[in-house]
Amino acid sequence: MLHDSPRSSLLHARSLQQFSDEFTVFALDTPGYGHSDPLPSTPRPEIPDFADALAATLRALGLSGATVYAFHTSSKIAAACAVRHPDVIGHLLLDGISIPAQPSPDAFIERYMSPFVPDTTGAYIATQWTKIRDLHRYFPWFDIRPGARMPTDEPSAEALHDYAIDLFSAGPNYSTAYSAAMRYAARPAVAALTTPTTVMARADDVLFSFIDAVEQILPACGRVQRLPADDAAWRAAVRAAFAQSKASAPASVASAAAAPAPDPHVGLTRRYQQLGTRQLHVREGGTGRALVVLHAPPGSSADLTSLADTRLATHHLWMPDLPGCGLSDALPTEADPKIWVAHLLAGIDAAGVGEFDLHAVGLASPLALQLAQLAGARVGRLTLDGGLIFDAARRAEIAAGYAPSLHPDRDGTQLWRLFHRLRDEALQWPWFDGRGHARRGGEGLNAEALYRRFVAALTQLPHYGDAARIALQIDPASLLATLSQPVDFVSQAGDPFYAEGAAPPPASR
Numbered sequence: 001m002l003h004d005s006p007r008s009s010l011l012h013a014r015s016l017q018q019f020s021d022e023f024t025v026f027a028l029d030t031p032g033y034g035h036s037d038p039l040p041s042t043p044r045p046e047i048p049d050f051a052d053a054l055a056a057t058l059r060a061l062g063l064s065g066a067t068v069y070a071f072h073t074s075s076k077i078a079a080a081c082a083v084r085h086p087d088v089i090g091h092l093l094l095d096g097i098s099i100p101a102q103p104s105p106d107a108f109i110e111r112y113m114s115p116f117v118p119d120t121t122g123a124y125i126a127t128q129w130t131k132i133r134d135l136h137r138y139f140p141w142f143d144i145r146p147g148a149r150m151p152t153d154e155p156s157a158e159a160l161h162d163y164a165i166d167l168f169s170a171g172p173n174y175s176t177a178y179s180a181a182m183r184y185a186a187r188p189a190v191a192a193l194t195t196p197t198t199v200m201a202r203a204d205d206v207l208f209s210f211i212d213a214v215e216q217i218l219p220a221c222g223r224v225q226r227l228p229a230d231d232a233a234w235r236a237a238v239r240a241a242f243a244q245s246k247a248s249a250p251a252s253v254a255s256a257a258a259a260p261a262p263d264p265h266v267g268l269t270r271r272y273q274q275l276g277t278r279q280l281h282v283r284e285g286g287t288g289r290a291l292v293v294l295h296a297p298p299g300s301s302a303d304l305t306s307l308a309d310t311r312l313a314t315h316h317l318w319m320p321d322l323p324g325c326g327l328s329d330a331l332p333t334e335a336d337p338k339i340w341v342a343h344l345l346a347g348i349d350a351a352g353v354g355e356f357d358l359h360a361v362g363l364a365s366p367l368a369l370q371l372a373q374l375a376g377a378r379v380g381r382l383t384l385d386g387g388l389i390f391d392a393a394r395r396a397e398i399a400a401g402y403a404p405s406l407h408p409d410r411d412g413t414q415l416w417r418l419f420h421r422l423r424d425e426a427l428q429w430p431w432f433d434g435r436g437h438a439r440r441g442g443e444g445l446n447a448e449a450l451y452r453r454f455v456a457a458l459t460q461l462p463h464y465g466d467a468a469r470i471a472l473q474i475d476p477a478s479l480l481a482t483l484s485q486p487v488d489f490v491s492q493a494g495d496p497f498y499a500e501g502a503a504p505p506p507a508s509r
Helices: 009-019 047-060 073-084 106-112 123-135 157-173 176-183 187-191 208-217 231-244 301-311 337-350 362-378 392-402 413-427 447-459 466-471 476-480
Strands: 066-071 089-095 197-202 222-227 269-275 278-285 289-294 315-320 356-361 379-385 487-490
Touching (some): 009 157, 009 231, 047 073, 047 176, 073 187, 089 231, 106 176, 123 157, 123 413, 157 447, 197 208, 197 231, 222 231, 269 337, 278 337, 289 362, 301 315, 315 337, 337 362, 337 466, 356 362, 362 379, 362 466, 362 476, 392 466, 413 447
Parallel strands (some): 089 197, 197 222, 289 315, 289 356, 356 379, 379 487
Antiparallel strands (some): 269 278, 278 315
């Protein structure tokens, strides 16, 4: 199952559950969307490039001959793939495809693809949220006249939030396949199809108007289905199409656990590590002694690329997204700190890491202390970059306000509250203390770093505070007293975040 732009496979989360009773269902992220790396930006990627990438992916997963469902943007990608690689797709199901007489003018595309430029004020968040709302009301979204209003129901707050996750995850890449589809003339590809094809559209789909034109040029291998504006009817039609082509599907497929993929940051790779029913998303690379690096929560291991630059030449880095952060699955919220940290140790073991050093940033420092106690002599040296709060009452106070509950809302206030919570944390400690003595030093605000942390937290909004709450249950002093390894404490003069744990109590170290 393929998605439209600027969505991701998240669009098909419900379908994966509903259709998996009868079928083995894969949902893929188009390059540059969701969690798939983008295609090279030079030369500008076009639909044939996305089609070739789809064919390579299906072959790599052992899915040649499978049914491919495609929606809107991906309909053009899948149709081009079927023509360019006729052996790859067994049955093609195109849910909405536009075949205008002429591709959209460049001026229209440029206006439709409004710039996505992160900034330190968060202005782009309000702009993109309003665009998301209007994408579901008007076509084109920037034409807000009554006559441009679409006849569809507005999505729920939860559905709009999922759309926002996808748009912000794609970020500046969101327009690549989107604009390529607008530039692509799909008529020749549709007319050249030799793959068994079903073209469908719902009556309330903005692309329903093209169904008659598609029927006129569709070869004998294809058929057209006009569906009512009804979700149940759509699911029944998709299920029937899947069942019709089931007999020709591959008997078995390769494991979806692919080899590590290159990270956009040079020298690192990304992969998922399966631990029972959950996964850790890990960045790793370099040679030398193993160094486990834990990022500050909330956030992800992508926050640590500047540190990686200084260590790749001398260490093999293993940098996970903490559970519930970034792309790592969350753990039960009531988990005991030892059980929670044991999950990290299981990931280290599964990666084949023997002895290692530890480097932790922010509130990952208490987690590193717990990890060092569990791993024992395997840990050589610890570097703790802030995050140590020795007073139990102070830890409880910070835990109470650190990660307020955020829920999807139709006006998008969850995005605004999350952004300012992260922005405030870069300016004061704790983030909810606006008094003068709480102001932080350091480098101040960085638009790219703030955007990266925002996306990581937005991706797992219900769990963005889990790791910090677990860390704040840990008493650093008691753990330090049990360790024999050398510990380096990083400090920054004038920063209240470091002042709280700048030096351990004498009794503990």
